Amino acid sequence: xxxxxxxxxxxxxxxxxxxxxxxxxxxxxxxxESGLDSLCFAIIVARxxxxxxxxxxxASEDVYxxxxxxxxxxxxxxxTAA
Amino acid sequence: xxxxxxxxxxxxAGSRANLSGxxxxxxxxxxxxxLDADLSGANVLLRTSDQLFAALALIELDGVAARIVICPPxxxxxxxxxxxxRAAIAVVVSDDPALAVxxxxxxxxxxxKPGTPVAxxxxxxxxxxxxxxxxxxxxxxxxxxGLTGAIQPANxxxxxWGTFYDIRRYGGLQILLRALLGQVSLILSDAHEDVADxxxxxxxxxxxxxxxxxxxxxxxSPANAKINPRYVRLSGEIADQAILDSLKARFPDAxxxxxxxxxxxxxxxxxTDGLEGFPADFIGRPGAVEMKVVDGTLHIRSPRTASEYVxxxxxxxxGWVDTTDMVEQRGDRFHFVGRTGxxxxxxxxxxNPEEVEAxxxxxxxxxxxxxxxxxxxxxxxxxxxxxxLNDAANDNATFxxxxxxxxxxxxxxxxxxxMLRFVAALELTAGGxxxxxx
Numbered sequence: 033x034x035x036x037x038x039x040x041x042x043x044x045x046x047x048x049x050x051x052x053x054x055x056x057x058x059x060x061x062x063x064x065e066s067g068l069d070s071l072c073f074a075i076i077v078a079r080x081x082x083x084x085x086x087x088x089x090x091a092s093e094d095v096y097x098x099x100x101x102x103x104x105x106x107x108x109x110x111x112t113a114a
Numbered sequence: 115x116x117x118x119x120x121x122x123x124x125x126x127a128g129s130r131a132n133l134s135g136x137x138x139x140x141x142x143x144x145x146x147x148x149l150d151a152d153l154s155g156a157n158v159l160l161r162t163s164d165q166l167f168a169a170l171a172l173i174e175l176d177g178v179a180a181r182i183v184i185c186p187p188x189x190x191x192x193x194x195x196x197x198x199x200r201a202a203i204a205v206v207v208s209d210d211p212a213l214a215v216x217x218x219x220x221x222x223x224x225x226x227k228p229g230t231p232v233a234x235x236x237x238x239x240x241x242x243x244x245x246x247x248x249x250x251x252x253x254x255x256x257x258x259x260g261l262t263g264a265i266q267p268a269n270x271x272x273x274x275w276g277t278f279y280d281i282r283r284y285g286g287l288q289i290l291l292r293a294l295l296g297q298v299s300l301i302l303s304d305a306h307e308d309v310a311d312x313x314x315x316x317x318x319x320x321x322x323x324x325x326x327x328x329x330x331x332x333x334x335s336p337a338n339a340k341i342n343p344r345y346v347r348l349s350g351e352i353a354d355q356a357i358l359d360s361l362k363a364r365f366p367d368a369x370x371x372x373x374x375x376x377x378x379x380x381x382x383x384x385x386t387d388g389l390e391g392f393p394a395d396f397i398g399r400p401g402a403v404e405m406k407v408v409d410g411t412l413h414i415r416s417p418r419t420a421s422e423y424v425x426x427x428x429x430x431x432x433g434w435v436d437t438t439d440m441v442e443q444r445g446d447r448f449h450f451v452g453r454t455g456x457x458x459x460x461x462x463x464x465x466n467p468e469e470v471e472a473x474x475x476x477x478x479x480x481x482x483x484x485x486x487x488x489x490x491x492x493x494x495x496x497x498x499x500x501x502x503l504n505d506a507a508n509d510n511a512t513f514x515x516x517x518x519x520x521x522x523x524x525x526x527x528x529x530x531x532x533m534l535r536f537v538a539a540l541e542l543t544a545g546g547x548x549x550x551x552x
Contacts, residue, residue, distance in 0.1 A: 049518075050527060070461060070492055070493055071460065071461065071493060071496075071527060071528055071532075073492045074460075074461075074490040074492035074493040074496045074532065075496060075532040075533075077490065077491060077492055078488060078490060078496055078498075078532060078533060079532075079533065082533075087491065089491035089492070090489075090491045
């Protein structure tokens with residue numbers, strides 16, 4: 033399964049668990065407008081760390097936060113490829 | 115038999131009761147000497163490997179030694195020199211020469227032999243370690259009078275006490291003193307003994323005590339079929355409704371009580387109505403034990419509190435001890451919700467792990483749980499849960515959904531575990547409490 037598939041699946045799962053309605057998950061979707069709050073992102077990041085073995089937020093030396101869904105997927109793809 | 119004895123040895127005079135360790139039983143009626151040396155006026159570090167020898171040494175030394183520092187088994191070697199220095203120790207008393215302290219006088223207790231006891235010459239200070247988990251252990255000073263302040267006369271002569279606790283800590287020491295003053299028998303635990311073997315040894319017990327975690331572990335052991343206490347007591351951790359109900363179901367004829375006590379604050383109160391928490395009118399009621407709530411935290415003032423930290427900061431403020439146990443009033447009852455140091459902070463919102471555990475534990479398939487914080491780069495922390503099921507063979511996926519659904523119903527979203535794992539067992543500390551630093 034590709035990193036992108038895993039990331040997208042985790043967004044769907046957490047949205048369902050947290051009773052959130054995703055406004056869409058295209059590459060251009062701004063994360064903060066996706067319908068998820070920071071608790072949802074915290075959960076997604078922790079679960080992806082367990083599945084993919086990386087937490088790019090903690091590992092990265094740059095103070096960089098992905099803004100769009102496309103950024104987020106690339107953030108994880110780059111981290112797993114590194 | 116005086117209920118407020120001058121010394122512990124006076125308390126057991128005329129007793130016919132037994133004190134049973136894992137390997138030996140001592141009948142208190144022919145108690146001679148367990149220690150050959152006369153340690154009058156000495157500051158003693160009591161550091162035994164076997165609880166029975168600790169009990170024998172306490173009877174021998176109370177009223178004789180100036181100070182007895184009772185060392186629980188898990189005090190780390192690296193902290194020993196600081197303990198010796200702060201408590202001005204002169205003699206180490208131990209059944210195990212391997213526990214001697216280099217350069218210090220060493221005395222070894224043995225099973226009682228005929229002999230004339232050393233005459234009592236002073237009030238002995240009893241020093242206990244607090245159940246703190248990190249850094250050098252804190253020591254608090256008690257008197258025999260304060261330690262026995264909550265003990266009522268035994269109401270039956272056929273009582274046999276048993277305890278999952280270690281008698282070298284406050285909770286277990288209470289039971290030792292209760293048995294000795296009541297002149298009834300006591301069966302001691304042993305850290306190296308299998309739960310099933312200990313439960314088998316507890317078969318004669320009528321009065322049995324432990325932490326909620328001890329009890330959960332006992333309920334998980336098929337060997338609990340061997341015990342049938344008529345009095346069940348819990349203390350040392352929050353007794354939630356789930357464990358009270360489980361014990362009631364397993365021991366329908368037993369009186370079940372949960373007590374509030376701590377090494378610093380002494381015995382506070384006991385609740386016997388089968389419900390978690392305690393009646394709101396306990397706060398502010400007159401009596402030997404006064405209680406108040408300050409900023410959500412329980413404070414206690416009573417003759418049973420410790421007097422001071424040995425070689426440390428002040429313990430009492432105007433006579434009051436801050437228990438650091440947080441309580442919350444719901445209707446006509448106060449509930450314990452956690453400890454001031456144990457808070458998980460999720461994006462600035464605070465969570466007591468115990469509050470979430472109480473909801474998880476209420477699920478009928480759950481035996482015990484541990485809720486903790488996991489570091490998060492987004493919110494600082496998220497809530498995670500490790501859960502032990504009654505029957506490991508159950509369908510975990512169904513249980514997980516049901517437990518999380520119950521959490522979502524009872525708790526705001528930020529308190530619901532973001533991740534829930536099933537584990538075979540959860541580690542307990544040497545004191546029998548859920549290990550929160552594993």
